[in-house]
Amino acid sequence: MITKLTIKEKISLxxxxxxxxxxxxxxxxxxxxxxxxxxxxxxxxxxxSREALPATLFPPTTTLASTFNKELAYQMGSALAxxxxxxxxxxxxxxxxxxxxxxxxxxxxxxxxxxxILSGEMASSYISGIQSENVGACVKHFAANSQEKYRxxxxxxxxxxxxxxxxxxxxxxxxxxNVATIMACYNKxxxxxxxxxxxxxxxxxxxxWGFKGLVVSDWGAVSNPVExxxxxxxxxxxxxxxxxxxxxxxxxxxGQITEAxxxxxxxxxxxxxxxxxxxxxxxxxxxxxxxxxxxxxxxxIVLLKNEGMLPIxxxxxxxxxxxxxxxxRTQGGGSSNINPYKMETILGEIEKYTKNYAFFPxxxxxxDCFNQELIDEVISEVEKxxxxxxxxxxINEAEGIDREDLKLPQGQxxxxxxxxxxxxxxxxxxxxxxxxxxxxxxxxxxxLNCNLLGQVNGTPLLxxxxxxxxxxxxxNETYAFQxxxxxxxxxxxxxxxxxxxxxxxxxxYRYFNTFGKKVxxxxxxxxxxxxxxxxxxxxxxxxxxxxxxxxxxxxVKNDGSMEAKEVVxxxxxxxxxxxxxxxRELKKFTKIELAPQEEKKVEFILDYQDFAxxxxxxxxxxxxxxxxxxxxxxxxxxxxxxxxxxxKENEEGFIEHKKTAYHNSEWKITTDDFAELMGRTLPPxxxxxxxxxxxxxxxxDFQSTFWGRILYKQLIKRALALLPKDAxxxxxxxxxVNATQMxxxxxxxxGGAGVSPKNAEGIIDxxxxxxxxxxxxILKKEKKYEKNMV
Numbered sequence: 001m002i003t004k005l006t007i008k009e010k011i012s013l014x015x016x017x018x019x020x021x022x023x024x025x026x027x028x029x030x031x032x033x034x035x036x037x038x039x040x041x042x043x044x045x046x047x048x049s050r051e052a053l054p055a056t057l058f059p060p061t062t063t064l065a066s067t068f069n070k071e072l073a074y075q076m077g078s079a080l081a082x083x084x085x086x087x088x089x090x091x092x093x094x095x096x097x098x099x100x101x102x103x104x105x106x107x108x109x110x111x112x113x114x115x116x117i118l119s120g121e122m123a124s125s126y127i128s129g130i131q132s133e134n135v136g137a138c139v140k141h142f143a144a145n146s147q148e149k150y151r152x153x154x155x156x157x158x159x160x161x162x163x164x165x166x167x168x169x170x171x172x173x174x175x176x177x178n179v180a181t182i183m184a185c186y187n188k189x190x191x192x193x194x195x196x197x198x199x200x201x202x203x204x205x206x207x208x209w210g211f212k213g214l215v216v217s218d219w220g221a222v223s224n225p226v227e228x229x230x231x232x233x234x235x236x237x238x239x240x241x242x243x244x245x246x247x248x249x250x251x252x253x254x255g256q257i258t259e260a261x262x263x264x265x266x267x268x269x270x271x272x273x274x275x276x277x278x279x280x281x282x283x284x285x286x287x288x289x290x291x292x293x294x295x296x297x298x299x300x301i302v303l304l305k306n307e308g309m310l311p312i313x314x315x316x317x318x319x320x321x322x323x324x325x326x327x328x329r330t331q332g333g334g335s336s337n338i339n340p341y342k343m344e345t346i347l348g349e350i351e352k353y354t355k356n357y358a359f360f361p362x363x364x365x366x367x368d369c370f371n372q373e374l375i376d377e378v379i380s381e382v383e384k385x386x387x388x389x390x391x392x393x394x395i396n397e398a399e400g401i402d403r404e405d406l407k408l409p410q411g412q413x414x415x416x417x418x419x420x421x422x423x424x425x426x427x428x429x430x431x432x433x434x435x436x437x438x439x440x441x442x443x444x445x446x447x448l449n450c451n452l453l454g455q456v457n458g459t460p461l462l463x464x465x466x467x468x469x470x471x472x473x474x475x476n477e478t479y480a481f482q483x484x485x486x487x488x489x490x491x492x493x494x495x496x497x498x499x500x501x502x503x504x505x506x507x508x509y510r511y512f513n514t515f516g517k518k519v520x521x522x523x524x525x526x527x528x529x530x531x532x533x534x535x536x537x538x539x540x541x542x543x544x545x546x547x548x549x550x551x552x553x554x555x556v557k558n559d560g561s562m563e564a565k566e567v568v569x570x571x572x573x574x575x576x577x578x579x580x581x582x583x584r585e586l587k588k589f590t591k592i593e594l595a596p597q598e599e600k601k602v603e604f605i606l607d608y609q610d611f612a613x614x615x616x617x618x619x620x621x622x623x624x625x626x627x628x629x630x631x632x633x634x635x636x637x638x639x640x641x642x643x644x645x646x647x648k649e650n651e652e653g654f655i656e657h658k659k660t661a662y663h664n665s666e667w668k669i670t671t672d673d674f675a676e677l678m679g680r681t682l683p684p685x686x687x688x689x690x691x692x693x694x695x696x697x698x699x700x701d702f703q704s705t706f707w708g709r710i711l712y713k714q715l716i717k718r719a720l721a722l723l724p725k726d727a728x729x730x731x732x733x734x735x736x737v738n739a740t741q742m743x744x745x746x747x748x749x750x751g752g753a754g755v756s757p758k759n760a761e762g763i764i765d766x767x768x769x770x771x772x773x774x775x776x777x778i779l780k781k782e783k784k785y786e787k788n789m790v
Contacts, residue, residue, distance in 0.1 A: 001270055002263055004028050010259075010266045011248045014229060019219070019238040019750075020045070022273060033273045035091035035138070038080055039110050040064075040331065040454060041338030044087045051724065055083055056289045056455065057340035060331055061095060062433055063300035063451035065112040065476040066526075068567040069591045070125040072299060075292045077129025077137070082284040084135050090276040091136040091181065095123045097170035100434070100477050101146035101507055102488040106401045109332040109433025109452055113476040114508030115523065116166055117586045120173030127177045134279045136180030136272065141218055143167050143200060144501070145185040148402045149493040152221070152742050153698060155188040158501040159677050163189075164614035164621075165505050172209055180272065181214045184233060186221045191683065193223045201232025214268040220746030223696060226251040230261055234268040240749040243757045286341060290456065297460035299565065299591075302449040302473035303527040304438070309427055309446035311467025311529065312387060318357040319382050320346065321419065322391030322412075322429075323365050328457040329431040333730030334399025340455040346391065349458030353466045358385070362415045367395065369411030375418050382423045389465065390416060393431030393450075398730040400737040402493045406437045406483045416440045429461065435479050438520055449475070470529040472565035472591070474635070478509050479521040487511035487667070495685035502674040504662060509636045510582035515667045524569050524586070524635035530560025532594075534568075537641040539630055544623055544647040550606040554632050554641055558594035565593045570604050571636065572611060573629040579613055580662040584636060606630070611647065617655045625650050693767045695745040695760065708767040715739055715763075756780075 002010065009025055017023045017032055024032040037043040040058040045051065058064075058076055067073075084092055096107075100114040112119035123139065130137040144156035144167045158167065171182065184201060185194035194200070195217045205211045216235045222228050225236060225244035236244060251257045303310070312318065325346040331338060347359055360378035363369040382388055392412040397403070407413070408430075419426060420443040427446040430436060431453070438447065448471070450461060463469040483489055487503035503511060509523035533556070540551040558564055570588040574581060588604040611628055612621035625647045632641040661673035675682050689701035691708070699715050702708030719739035723731060739747070748760045755763070762777025 001028055001030065002267055005266070007252065007259060007262070008249060010262050011245050011252070012242070013266050013269045014225075014234070014248065014262070015236050015240060015242070015245050016238040022235065022269060030270065030273060031277050033090050033277050034088055035093055036084065036087070036089040037094070037335045038084065038089075038092040039094040039096060039336050041336075041340070042080060042083045042087055042089060042092070043336065043338055044089055050722065052337070052339040053087060054339050054341045055087075056286060056293060057330060057338040058293045059296045059300055059454040059456075060109045060336070060433060060452045061112055062109045062476060063453065064126070064296055065118060065122055066302055066449075066451055066473040067296055067299035067591070068118070068474050068589055069299055070121055072292070072296050073122045073125035074129035074132075076296060077126040078132055079129075079284075079289040079292050081130045081133035081135035082282070083289065085133065085279060085282050086284040088281055089135070090279060091138060091272070092130055093138045093140065093183065095126050095137070096140050097123045097174065098141055098143075098145050099167055099170070099507060101501070102486055102492040103406060103435035103477060104403045104483055104489070104492055105146055105434070106148040106397055106403055107332070107334065107399045108477075109397055110336055110399070112170075114478065115476070115586050116169040118476060118589065120170040121589070123170055124173045124177040127174055127179050131178070131180065134276065136276050138181040138183050138216065139171060139174040139179050140183035141185040142171055142182050142194065142205070143185060144189050145187050145194075147493045147499065148400050148737075150496055150741060151400070152186045152746060153188075154496075155191055155498040155683055156501065157190060157498050157678065157682060159504050159674075160616050161614050162501055162504045162507075166507055168204070171205075175205070175209045175211045179213060180276070181216050182211065183216050183218055184221065186218050193221075193228075194218075195222050195228040195233050195236075196224060196231050198231040206232065214272045220742060220749040222749065223743070223745065226257050229265050230257055234265040236749070238750060241756065243748060293454055294456045294460050297453040297456050298463060298469055300451050300453070300473050301461060301464055301471055302451070302475055302525075303446075303464070303471035304449055304521055304525070305441065305444065305447040306527055307445040309387065309425065310465065312354075312465050314354045314356070314466065316356065316386040317384070318354060319378070319385040319388040319423075320350065320357050320359045320391070321362045321378055321382070321388055321415070323361045323363055324391035324393055324431055325359065326361070327365060328391075329393050329395070329452060330454055330457060331452055332397045332399065332433050333728065334734045336399070337731065342455055344456050344458040346458050346461065349462055353462050362390070363409070363411040365395065367409065369395065369409035370414060371411060375415050378415075379418050379422055382419060385423060385425075387425045387427060388419055388423055389427045389429060390419065390444075391429050391431070392416070394433070394436060396730040396733070397433045398734050400734045400741075403434075406435050408436055413440065416443055427465070435477060437482055438479065441520070449473070467529065467562075470560070470562055470564035471526065472528060472567065474524050474526040474567045475521055476523075478512055478519050478523045480512065480517075480519045485517065485519070496689070497687045498683045498685050500671065500674055500682065500685065502669055502671065504674075504677065505582060506662075506667075510585065511667070513636055514583040515665075517667075522635045522637040524567070524633065526567070526635075528560075528564055528566065530558050530562060530564040532566050533557040533559055534632060534640045537632060537643055539643045539645060542645050544608065544611050544628065544645055546608050550630075550645065552604045552606060552630055552643075553601055555599055555601050556592060556594070557599035558596060561596050563593065563595050565591055567591050568602050569633045569635065571631045571633050571639075573631060574611070574626055576626040577624050579615075579624060579657050580660070581613060584631065586636070615654070617657070618651070618653050622651055622654065623647050624654065691768050693764050695764065696743050697764070697767075698741050698743055700740045702767040705767060705769060707769055707771055711763065711767050712740070
């Protein structure tokens with residue numbers, strides 16, 4: 001097919017047709033392919049509208065991760081693909097597998113975990129589910145994209161070991177699952193734009209991992225279209241009216257890019273369209289999909305504390321407190337926001353479980369949630385109830401906006417204090433897409449981390465509260481005491497130019513567990529209504545060898561009186577290495593279902609890679625000599641069974657590593673230590689961004705000039721005008737942040753803002769004080785470069 005195309009037609013295929021369609025060329029019967037956002041629901045917009053069509057709102061990714069259930073991830077992927085086909089969507093822009101480096105990241109509700117194994121395994125099953133229905137998946141955002149503030153321009157400075165061991169494995173697992181596409185990130189990685197990063201897009205992704213699919217840009221992420229194509233990008237999205245296509249064509253005429261390089265990318269676009277475009281629409285089973293959503297919600301709820309309060313007896317008199325019981329938090333804001341088919345609530349479902357209850361709002365749904373009248377109302381009545389269920393959580397979490405702290409709104413905290421003084425029989429249910437501070441732990445006798453439950457906010461949680469189902473969720477990230485406790489917090493969202501990943505491999509539990517830092521609840525933690533007994537650990541080899549797998553088995557018994565599910569976790573510990581390592585790392589996990597008094601045998605198969613670290617001298621993964629302990633655990637801090645195996649010799653080419661500050665038993669890492677680890681001078685964390693401005697400047701920078709400030713205000717006004725009148729506060733924040741922190745070139749590429757290349761030049765001129773010339777260009781009618789390309 002490519003031989004039938006002119007050079008201009010080939011180049012035109014490397015840019016989208018619209019926000020969600022690839023370019024069609026009717027002359028050769030090449031249609032467009034439609035794509036959609038969809039980590040937890042298909043967000044296809046209505047024609048000529050930003051409003052999304054109704055779809056099943058599944059629990060967001062963080063909840064799915066807390067199930068530790070790979071089969072549920074597969075089922076969710078399959079269900080999403082069925083709904084995609086019904087809507088004519090051929091490619092789902094999901095999953096997101098960025099590591100939860102810090103709980104302050106505002107988009108953590110869309111990501112799986114702080115751990116690359118949990119993230120990679122769950123994402124792999126999800127991808128397999130999607131693609132089993134002949135719909136493509138797109139894993140994103142490649143790579144080291146772990147904050148929202150300045151995410152469009154920030155430089156993630158990360159050392160080679162951390163990149164290989166923490167931030168890339170989830171993507172590698174996706175490649176092993178034959179994912180159709182990979183989305184390159186907005187941010188720079190070690191000084192190079194994600195869409196131009198040859199090391200990531202070509203050397204690692206294609207040459208080392210053998211990726212055969214298509215690489216697409218994040219929306220508006222391309223800085224230099226010519227260098228992007230040369231270095232491994234295939235498709236720039238969305239449509240820039242041919243502006244960047246024209247740049248590629250001009251570079252081709254000058255010999256700055258070859259036809260072979262253009263053909264490589266063009267072929268990938270054609271292959272993607274041909275593979276998925278022929279899939280015909282078919283009706284999705286919405287009722288069955290809702291049952292999958294309920295199963296994920298049930299298994300994603302984590303019981304953190306239970307002092308004999310749960311399950312609730314139907315004869316007990318219950319106070320239901322908190323506006324979230326009536327108007328629940330279901331999802332985060334931003335590009336993943338779904339218009340659900342229906343919405344289930346606690347208040348709408350509770351009468352199926354008990355009639356013996358009363359509801360009190362307790363707080364108002366506003367930023368601080370404080371309302372003294374609502375607190376007084378419940379306090380005057382609550383003493384006469386046997387138990388008090390309090391529904392609290394974070395009011396807003398959104399793409400584009402990081403959290404400043406992990407605290408619940410002050411009004412909710414005041415409510416909990418007031419309730420405890422009158423009736424201490426309190427059960428707290430927390431709705432949040434990431435970690436919250438649980439300073440109120442002693443004021444509650446039971447605590448459930450509900451994550452975010454999507455459209456099924458009633459039945460799954462009530463099933464657990466009233467004992468129809470035993471809780472089986474586990475924490476996918478560490479719950480420390482406060483934001484400042486995390487190893488990355490002093491280098492998180494605090495600068496406008498570069499973010500230093502100074503903590504290296506010591507992310508999440510790898511930091512807390514290795515350096516003996518106390519946490520409130522460790523990674524992998526979660527309680528059940530049933531006790532379990534672990535026994536009979538067997539390991540079929542005492543020696544680690546490259547060509548031999550090690551089979552590990554153990555038995556798990558449900559000693560309880562009800563059916564229950566248990567997450568069995570396998571970690572590996574190696575403390576006699578000359579290389580700095582985390583004390584203990586998750587390597588395998590599974591979830592099993594057991595009837596009362598039933599016992600099952602669990603088997604794990606370990607290969608050489610499971611014992612390896614990335615050796616920066618050898619440029620490969622390596623297992624160094626020493627003793628390794630295989631551990632069966634309840635969570636990262638609670639080892640139940642263990643067995644030692646040994647590696648006798650280092651591999652050929654191994655060089656003893658120089659001792660660094662990262663080898664110390666105490667955590668005292670400085671920026672100088674990190675610079676030594678990186679082996680180069682670090683870029684400045686922040687820079688003064690002043691005139692003259694360019695297409696790579698962001699509108700926020702314009703505030704340094706008089707005319708720029710005027711322009712900045714107008715851009716915000718224009719961005720807000722794109723939203724419907726009833727838009728949520730999180731949607732407003734999302735669009736304002738994206739409009740003011742997106743480079744001007746990106747605003748052109750997004751297209752929906754209606755800013756042409758000539759308009760953009762005018763914006764730059766105006767901000768630089770060339771007011772008249774700027775106004776003329778801003779008012780100039782848009783030139784359709786696309787017409788000149790084909």
